[in-house]
Amino acid sequence: MTSTQSRPAIAVTGLRKSFGDHVVLDGLDLHVPRGTVFSLLGANGAGKTTTVRILSTLVAADAGEVRVAGHDLAREPDAVRAAIGVTGQFSALDNLLTGEENLLLMADLHHLGRREGRRRTARLLEEFDLTEAARKPASTYSGGMRRRLDLAMTLVGSPQVIFLDEPTTGLDPRSRRNMWQLVRDLVAGGVTIFLTTQYLEEADELADRIAVLDHGRVVAEGTAEELKRRIPGGHVRLRFADPQGLDAAVRVLGQATPDHDALALRVPSDGSLRSLRTLIGRLDDGAVEVDELSVHTPDLDDVFLALTGDSSDGKVTTR
């Protein structure tokens, strides 16, 4: 039992995959402890979906070692399949069946037995707020309902490791927040979540650890806080009513970047109370009139752009 606990949910070393000449994954290393949310963050074309497709046994890797839920992906794909659940970017439900029938289909394929299958289906419909629409065909569901049904179908088999490939892409803000809450509840229940997303906010909200993927390589990995700390860029922005005020501030503060057109001054700062107090003290001493003050801490967007060199269009950039 202890060995099971200490084993990671997902361990990937040296994962490579090419389609023809196009290198999609270029030596990927990942380590996901059990019971955590791991987020793979990257722009379109960075290799996120390919990674999920390999880890979920859909596509074979060219090279590398992968263990999911303690099983070797290449040698025991069935054991991996028995331990995982996948909710992909494209909804994986039967449009001609009702929501309830879709869930019962999953229950039958997991050999749950009639009574247990019905019980679990009813519970999931309830939890995912689909009870009212249970008897309607899935083709009539809204985008948010389809994602919820999709995730509910994934959960019928009580998987240990769940892959969520861009689970909120295309959802409205309310549906997105609902989905986040569902994910948090799942983690509280002890499952491991492997989440891919192109939304930094989503990774920030949900993930214990984040790996930034760019051109098939992990360019940075850590908690959201660790990643933000790696990037300088915290500053205080001061705005002035007239150019005289700006010039006065530049004289007083010295090391700062003035923007004469906007009558603004950018002062490097870690955003702490102490540094703000010092800054305000110096401005007061110099009798500088400040129109407006705002504090900027680096967000994951800064991190992402700094690390990937703005390759959001997925084109090749020099490393």
Place this chain on the structure above:
Amino acid sequence: MSTPALTGATPAGLRLHPLRDSATMLRRNLRRMLRYPSMTVTLVGMPVVFLLLFVYVLGGTLGAGLSGAAQVGAAGGRAAYANYVTPAIILMTVTATVQGTAISIAMDMTEGIISRFRTMNIARVSVLTGHVLGSMIQAVFSLVAVIGVALLVGFRPTASPGAWLATAGFLAAVTFALVWLSVALGQVSGSVETASNLPMPLVLLPFLGSGFVPTDSMPAGLRWFAEYQPFTPIIETLRGLLTGGPIGNNAWISLAWCAAIALGGYLWSRRLFNREPAR
């Protein structure tokens, strides 16, 4: 790497259940057929339209030309032709059904749920066998309907109960073979449109055989093709079983063709299903 205790615990949960999974997939496919009845109606409609067309529009003339039949008048010709053409229409019912199989397989492959099945610990072949069994059941209903219409328009079989039973078994073998072929065609087509066109040759082959006119009325090259293509012995066997007449080697030749087509279709389908999905 894994501890003996763990590996010892897993097999029970990992054991695949092809029969149980196939039954689940069959239920899914039957339910889908009920939800999408227009396809079934179209599939039964086509052979019925052909039957009416050939019996009422062309039957009078074609029947008069049947070799060995000294028919007098169009009505007599039509009655003779109804008997002659019904086996071809029966075979056409089967090919129409398997055209539907190819379409529903292609529909499935373009939907995400197949990817879900692929990531689940289920007997993979059950995705395909579910379709095969569903199509077999659909074929039974279609055949009963079409034979019913044929009886109404003048088809007068002379078959004994035993011959009817043999017909049912023979049609099951033919359907089984052609369904497996269509399962492959549906997978290889990549889109629903292609899937509805790809099995077209199956619909046309009865025309290039002994289905609608005797092969000895055809020009030499075509006659050679007609006599050696698989549908001719199948039609001749059906004709012999239903309306009496010589069957000869045709039954064995047909069954050999069926076995070859079924095996080829199955192996091809399995290979296509196990290849890596495109998306």
